[in-house]
Amino acid sequence: MRIGELAAQSQTPASTIRYYEQQGLLSGVQRTAGGSRRYDGSALLRLQMIRSLQNMGFALGDIPALLRDEQKAVDHERVMTTLNGRLEDIDTLLASLQRQRDQLHALRCLLESSWEAGHCLSDEQILALRDQYLQPPDSAGNQD
Amino acid sequence: MRIGELAAQSQTPASTIRYYEQQGLLSGVQRTAGGSRRYDGSALLRLQMIRSLQNMGFALGDIPALLRDEQKAVDHERVMTTLNGRLEDIDTLLASLQRQRDQLHALRCLLESSWEAGHCLSDEQILALRDQYLQPPDSAGNQD
DNA sequence: GTTGAACTTAAAGTTAACTTTAAATTTAAC
DNA sequence: GTTAAATTTAAAGTTAACTTTAAGTTCAAC
CATH class of the missing domain: 1.10.1660.10 (Multidrug-efflux Transporter Regulator; Chain: A; Domain 2)
Structure with a gap:
């Protein structure tokens, strides 16, 4: 074709x-x-x-x-390393996303009640939110 | 400073x-x-x-x-839209990552038993794996 | 007033995975 | 043999969030 x-x-x-x-x-x-x-x-x-x-x-x-090539065989060890590396990345990402989601839900909640009360979130409230959901010491960033 | x-x-x-x-x-x-x-x-x-x-x-x-600017107030509706949009993105991503993780675990398992038995995964086995964990119809891709 | 670290700018480079462009060539149908 | 659609190539463009570079300027201590 x-x-x-x-x-x-x-x-x-x-x-x-x-x-x-x-x-x-x-x-x-x-x-x-x-x-x-x-x-x-x-x-x-x-x-x-x-x-x-x-x-x-x-x-x-x-x-x-x-992937197996016509030319050469698959390197089992390398495949496992790549595969396990990806699995670790996924777990890191999952943890990071869960944290982000919790933070955002908390932020939304705070904002709603602030606005209802007729005022704004203070900078301090936002930063407290961050501290509450601080990343683990190794600081798993945003990848992918 | x-x-x-x-x-x-x-x-x-x-x-x-x-x-x-x-x-x-x-x-x-x-x-x-x-x-x-x-x-x-x-x-x-x-x-x-x-x-x-x-x-x-x-x-x-x-x-x-x-963020509130010195100049203008925060647009509540816009903040909520942005915030909710991000929450939706996170949920999509979480679902996609879980799927990826399941697929990879299954793939690793298949590979281990194939190699132990002294052979390779067939193309068909890999594709079957994909079909088993097929994305939902709207096809939530890889973002972030 | 000299010196060296810190700072300034605009512009180009980086990364991954493509997409777009432009101009020429091939293919397949008629 | 004509023609229109499909294909070819190399090179440049795209995106986001920076980083790097280069060449010049300012700052602060002495």
């Missing part, structure tokens, strides 16, 4: 497919005599796997190491 | 403080005759509030509307 059809079947813009190839995520793409790309079903499968791994939160740069 | 001291006290690089000013988050900064910035305690407070709100996940662009 041509790139347009692959794009349609994979729900991925053709420009993105070309970009993945350029980044080394898709290799061995066939060309016609004139130079246009032709794909078979395996390319669609590979694209779908790339998209799946992306949806699991992996960076494009991590994906080649996770 | 000079910008270096504000930087130290707020744990924020001076370049970032200048950047915030340029972006309109810090206004009314005093200058000496020679042109260097001088700050008082209120600037530190304002900076801390900006950092707090950032830690709650707000974009810099949202922050002026959330």
Whole structure:
């Protein structure tokens, strides 16, 4: 199939497919005599796997190491390291988001009662809110 | 105080403080005759509030509307809209991260038993994994 | 008044994952 | 053989929140 059809079947813009190839995520793409790309079903499968791994939160740069290539076998240890690293990142992010949510709920609550009473939150109240939900000492920032 | 001291006290690089000013988050900064910035305690407070709100996940662009300015009052409705929008984003993200975590745990489990058995995961197994944890119809992507 | 640290500016660089552009070429249908 | 849609390339643009650079200026201590 041509790139347009692959794009349609994979729900991925053709420009993105070309970009993945350029980044080394898709290799061995066939060309016609004139130079246009032709794909078979395996390319669609590979694209779908790339998209799946992306949806699991992996960076494009991590994906080649996770997927078996025609050339070389998968490095089990490296896959595990990458996978466990991502799991740790997710747990950090989850904790950070829960904290953010609690802070925001508290802030909304404070604001509502302040406004009802006809005044504004003081700077101190806002800062107290922050202190109440302070990050753990290692300060897990905002990633992803 | 000079910008270096504000930087130290707020744990924020001076370049970032200048950047915030340029972006309109810090206004009314005093200058000496020679042109260097001088700050008082209120600037530190304002900076801390900006950092707090950032830690709650707000974009810099949202922050002026959330903070009371010397000039104009806070627009309650706008604050609530921004705040509720952020809460919705957080819930979407939390759901997406939980899904990612479940998928990764399942993937790790599958890989371990495959490798123990001396073979690799098939493409189909990976795709089945994806389908098992498919996103809800509206397809909540990866933000933040 | 000298000196060295701290400060000033505007502009360019960084990161990831694309998207857009422009101009040329290929393909497929007729 | 014509034509319009699809494809090709390299390079530049996009986004957010900064950081870095370079070259010049000010500050504060001595």
